[in-house]
Amino acid sequence: MGKTALLVIDVQKGLDEPSWGKRNNPQAESNIALLLSQWRKHGLPIVHIRHCSVMPNSPLRLELPGNAFKDEARPLAGEKLFSKSVNSAFIGTGLEQYLREQDISSLVIVGLTTDHCVSTSVRMAGNLGFDVTLVSDATATFDRQGYDGVRYSADDIHKINLVSLDGEFCAVRSTEEVLKQLT
Amino acid sequence: MGKTALLVIDVQKGLDEPSWGKRNNPQAESNIALLLSQWRKHGLPIVHIRHCSVMPNSPLRLELPGNAFKDEARPLAGEKLFSKSVNSAFIGTGLEQYLREQDISSLVIVGLTTDHCVSTSVRMAGNLGFDVTLVSDATATFDRQGYDGVRYSADDIHKINLVSLDGEFCAVRSTEEVLKQLT
Numbered sequence: 001m002g003k004t005a006l007l008v009i010d011v012q013k014g015l016d017e018p019s020w021g022k023r024n025n026p027q028a029e030s031n032i033a034l035l036l037s038q039w040r041k042h043g044l045p046i047v048h049i050r051h052c053s054v055m056p057n058s059p060l061r062l063e064l065p066g067n068a069f070k071d072e073a074r075p076l077a078g079e080k081l082f083s084k085s086v087n088s089a090f091i092g093t094g095l096e097q098y099l100r101e102q103d104i105s106s107l108v109i110v111g112l113t114t115d116h117c118v119s120t121s122v123r124m125a126g127n128l129g130f131d132v133t134l135v136s137d138a139t140a141t142f143d144r145q146g147y148d149g150v151r152y153s154a155d156d157i158h159k160i161n162l163v164s165l166d167g168e169f170c171a172v173r174s175t176e177e178v179l180k181q182l183t
Numbered sequence: 184m185g186k187t188a189l190l191v192i193d194v195q196k197g198l199d200e201p202s203w204g205k206r207n208n209p210q211a212e213s214n215i216a217l218l219l220s221q222w223r224k225h226g227l228p229i230v231h232i233r234h235c236s237v238m239p240n241s242p243l244r245l246e247l248p249g250n251a252f253k254d255e256a257r258p259l260a261g262e263k264l265f266s267k268s269v270n271s272a273f274i275g276t277g278l279e280q281y282l283r284e285q286d287i288s289s290l291v292i293v294g295l296t297t298d299h300c301v302s303t304s305v306r307m308a309g310n311l312g313f314d315v316t317l318v319s320d321a322t323a324t325f326d327r328q329g330y331d332g333v334r335y336s337a338d339d340i341h342k343i344n345l346v347s348l349d350g351e352f353c354a355v356r357s358t359e360e361v362l363k364q365l366t
Binding site: 123128144 | 269270271274298299302303306307309310311319327329330331333335339340342343344345346347349350351352355
């Protein structure tokens, strides 16, 4: 049995800009802060992922203030950090190799956004053979305009994306359930 | 400008078993057959992906009749085929290397199922830098029981998964739109 790392994806200030649309799960950041504090208390491994967009208009570009981590998710000295420029935390980074070297076989994944960077990273983690837990109330997304002209709510997008992931790529659990398993 | 390949994912007989649940888009296979015939007529590259499950109870195991391609999607001699055992067509296969060697920079993706193997392969293709079109009426999925106890319909799962992919990882288009662009 390898170790279980907390993988925190893209909890960055630029995702607070109103242009992203309406968000669900406003409590995601406080749940992430709670999970981080418990991982630190137990001395368990933590991996931070930072999105450094290469899109011209993204607030997550490396040189912009929006690239900074939100206060609830700021890495401490000594915690591992990978930067990426696409959705998957496993593409263009050394993440997979690092996890294998550290004997980390399980991941608890949190962060933003549910259906873009989180879903893509969960899928690749599961397909690469990691045992993945995705924390339903420690991730969130935005409402989106559909290809079919319909506006879909952040909550519907969030729920159905979790339904598609659960049991196939990961187990979906709440913050409370994850914390209970930890103690 | 590289070439555009048609990537056909997991159109196999084992996915007709009733145990998968209720499906949407019954016309997906006839649209896939139509796209295949047009790709062949124009001499464009075609890549077939076959799922060879390693799960004990899957009808898609290599030694079972359900592993066979459906009639609408049977590869012809000379067409490229990759076998995989996880959702992503890019993990554990030589697909990425093959596409780069063949100067294929664009993919039109069809097959089964929308939210599992198709979504995962579309996400990785987009993140690896390919220009991806996902054909909305040439893919389909099944209804699923949610982690929250709610039953979600195949059509809702299908639509919202396409909404999450469109504009971020791919362009979602209909069979008719893709065929119009081809001629």
